[in-house]
Amino acid sequence: MSPITIELADVADVRYGGKAAGLAELGRVGLPVPPGFVIAEVTAQASADTAVQRFSQMVAAGQVPVAVRSSAVGEDGVEQSFAGQYDTVLGVDSVDDFVAAVQQCAASVHSRRATAYRADQDATMNVVVQQMVDARAAGVVFTADPTTGRRDLVVIDAVGGLGESLVDGSASPDHTILDDTGTPIVHELAGAQPVLSSTEIADIRTGALRAAHHWGEPMDLEWAIDHDGRLWWLQARPITTLPGDLGEMDSPVAGADHVYTRCNIGEMMPGAFCPLTAAVSGYAIDRAMQQIQVVARAQPGYERPWLQVGYFSGHMFLNLTEGTALSSGILGNSLEQFSTSICGRVIDELKPKPPQPFRRKLGNTIRLSAHALSVGPAVRHLGAQIAEFEIPTGNDPRSILQQLESGVERYCDVTLTHVRSSSRAAVAANILESVLIRRALQQGQTEEDGRTEAAQLMAGASDVESALMLGELDAVVRLIAADPMAADAFLSVTPERAVTAVRAGDDEAASALRHFLSRHGHRGYRELCMRDPSWAEDPAGLGTMMQAMLRATHDRAERAPTRVQVDAPTSATIRLLARWAKAGARGREETKSRMALMAHSLKLGYRHLGEVLAAAGRLPDADLVFFFDRAELHRIVGVENIDGLVTRAQQRRAALAYQDALDFDDVSIGRPTARIAPPPRLVGDDAIVGRPAGRGVAEGVVRVAKTIAQARDVQRGEILVAPVTDVGWTPYFTVIAALVTDIGSSVSHGAVVAREYGLPCVVNTLIATQVLVTGDRVRVDGDRGVVTRLEKV
Secondary structure: OOOEEEEHHHOOOHHHOHHHHHHHHHHHHOOOOOOEEEEEOOEOOEOOHHHHHHHHHHHHOOOOOEEEEEOOOOOOOOOOOOOOOOOEEEEEOOHHHHHHHHHHHHHHHHOHHHHHHOOOOOOOOOEEEEEOOOEEEEEEEEOOOOOOOOOOOEEEEEEEOOOHHHHOOOOOOEEEEEOOOOOEEEEEOOOOOOOOOHHHHHHHHHHHHHHHHHHOOOEEEEEEEEOOOOEEEEEEEEOOOOOOOOOOOOOOOOOOOOEEEOOOHHHHOOOOOOHHHHHHHHHHHHHHHHHHHHHOOOOOOOOOOOOOEEEEOOEEEEEHHHHHHHHOOOOOOOHHHHHHHHHOOOOOOOOOOOOOOHHHHHHHHHHHHHHHHOOHHHHHHHHHHHHOOOOOOOOOHHHHHHHHHHHHHHHHHHHHHHHHHHHHHHHHHHHHHHHHHHHHHHOOOOHHHHHHHHHHHOOOOOOOHHHHHHHHHHHHHHHHHOOHHHHHHHHOOOHHHHHHHHHOOOOHHHHHHHHHHHHHOOOOOOOOOOOOOOHHHOHHHHHHHHHHHHHHHOOOHHHOOOOOOOOOOOOHHHHHHHHHHHHHHHHHHHHHHHHHHHHHHHHHHHHHHHHHHHHOOOOOOHHHHHHOOHHHHHHHOOOOOOHHHHHHHHHHHHHHHHHHOOOOOOEEEOOOOOOOOOOOOOEOOOEEEOEEEEOOEEEEEEEEOOOOOHHHHOOOOOEEEEOOOOHHHHHHHHOOOEEEEOOOOOOOHHHHHHHHOOOOEEEOOOOHHHHOOOOOEEEEEOOOOEEEEEEOO
16 A cells, blocks of 8 residues: 655644654644655555655645654554654755655664664554754754753753754753743853743743644644744654642642741641642641640631641641731730741741730730640640551451541641640740740840850750650660671661661570660651651661661760750750750640641551552552542542542652752742753851751761761761651751751750750751752851851862
8 A cells, every 4th residue: 555645734632653743743733843744554676656746745835855754553642752763854955855855754763772762563654744944043942851851940951053953962052941930040152152041931932922822732743943033843742751730739829928938847848748748747737736726826716628738749837927916916026036936047928917915915925925825734635645546457448548547637636736845935934945045135246146055044844755765775876886797788788788687686685686676666767757767667777777876886986976065054944944845845746746646647647548449449559548649549449530630649659759859948929830941059168057956066078968868978077968857857957066967046956856865956947958969078066056158168
């Protein structure tokens, strides 16, 4: 059967390949496409007279030279792009060259690279013939960022001349990234002069978004601009490498002018989280914070989810704007104090709520203080309250989900107790800091001097949960280290095998490890995540930390951090405030552990639900249960068809790694948007300024660990630089010489434990992980809150 020719404008579907269909559709959208036609079902041995006749017409019309390009069935589709797998021949301007070019493209369907790419599936080759654009500039445009997965960005790569130099990698392009308003946020030039003008960039963006809107999905398009300045469109295909929409599960924005922050909540909920974690832990935190607002009469009642907390691109945020209603309605807490307590600085964009009358403020203050200070009985009842929840074990998914829903309500109550306990701790710490700042100013010193003294006095609290937990784990490691053969055996195998072997033993170290896990096994990195395992379930993660601690015990003692002794204050009032602040920190750590225990029980229950649903064929695997919200789970356990919902959950799972790589400013107005441009550089002469949180000074080599997995390489005496640390990081505190974090406060988890171990600690630097690299040598001044880079790698 001889091949036939079809005009591009007459191509109505993908039977002639994705390239032909894309070009035809671009023309229907109204975007200019070079004239041409398609040769259907061509082979390397045959070329039709009609194709030669049609090419001759193009020659007569002056529409040469032409490009001869493949348009195989399946090429440029949703699943695969086949980019570069088949041949393209450019500059064809004679009949003989045209016949040879068509046969070359047809033969490439059987090439080794193409056959391997399509996994030996049959392919029907069609060929697109188009007039070549005499290009002054050419390139590609993506209506979503294929690297980050963000759908709010447009990415343009441009080179001078033909676009082949971009495709084959022989030329470096100008690289432009535009935000959702069309503003360039990255504009990197390959040469001294830009390839495109700002008007041309805007035209390419407009045309690309027009095509994406028409297709209903993000697109990858090729374009060229001729020497007359006209923009032509050469190819259109879906972006095949994108995960699910990173913002699909975003919560509603409480207000376009509302101020959101990752500060504070980023310590408790670091990184990106699965949708079920948002629907459980995020919901519980939001509801507890709203109930605090209700107690203080900052809002009339629990209004709706996602008012105090937001969930955007997989990350949790606090809504500072909603919190200002509390600060404006109580005594002794200004907008400046509120924003500083959360973010470590005054947030200028934050607008105060209208002030309330003094009598109402007084009443609100009494109500809120009583609510926070009377938390003791609720704290003592937490253990029994959590124990009353039975982790589901049955096989009826509806019954399991009903049990879990009741567990979520209990989790909300536990979280409220923790928030009340944290409020009690914050009240004590804020009063101590305020008194010391006022005294420092009276003595001609600075506010930072007062904050530093407050941080020093808060050290030394006894029975702090995190410190006790770390001490117990350190004792296990020292028992292992006491036996050289046992220590060598522990270090010679994988972390998982090392912990499993010790746990199964019958010696003192085994007994100590089992005791540690019975008391603290529910803790771990990102412990409020419904999907992440706890230490008891993650011997590999626990073993990695224990091996790092064991190696540290072999190092010389002089590499231990410098410790600074602080004299007891002479003022009885300040001594009392310091004791109160320490007690508050101790209570906060205790309730955080209980909150993690309740979360641990729920995550075991949801994991069991996933296993039951997978066994019943409702889910392809048990892990997918974590990528639905609670409302969707009711549909999953029901009788309706859920194929589309399962597909979306799989896309969400693919998106999580992309979400986790996103980086946000500490404060955002309206919907938080991930940062593309690099953050501010070092201030002063290689100095980063944060907040002092742990006394003393230490010098050492930097170990930047943006994830806990990267922390496993930390060496004794190094300076750990991390975005934030939660309880999962604390075993490394026995190894490091100092701690520096991007976010945090003097009462955050990392600061509390750092002080107990005498580690200099600087928090809320905002940029430390961005400007320091592993191997830099720095001085950490925990008294002044300054990190100074001494040497660069």
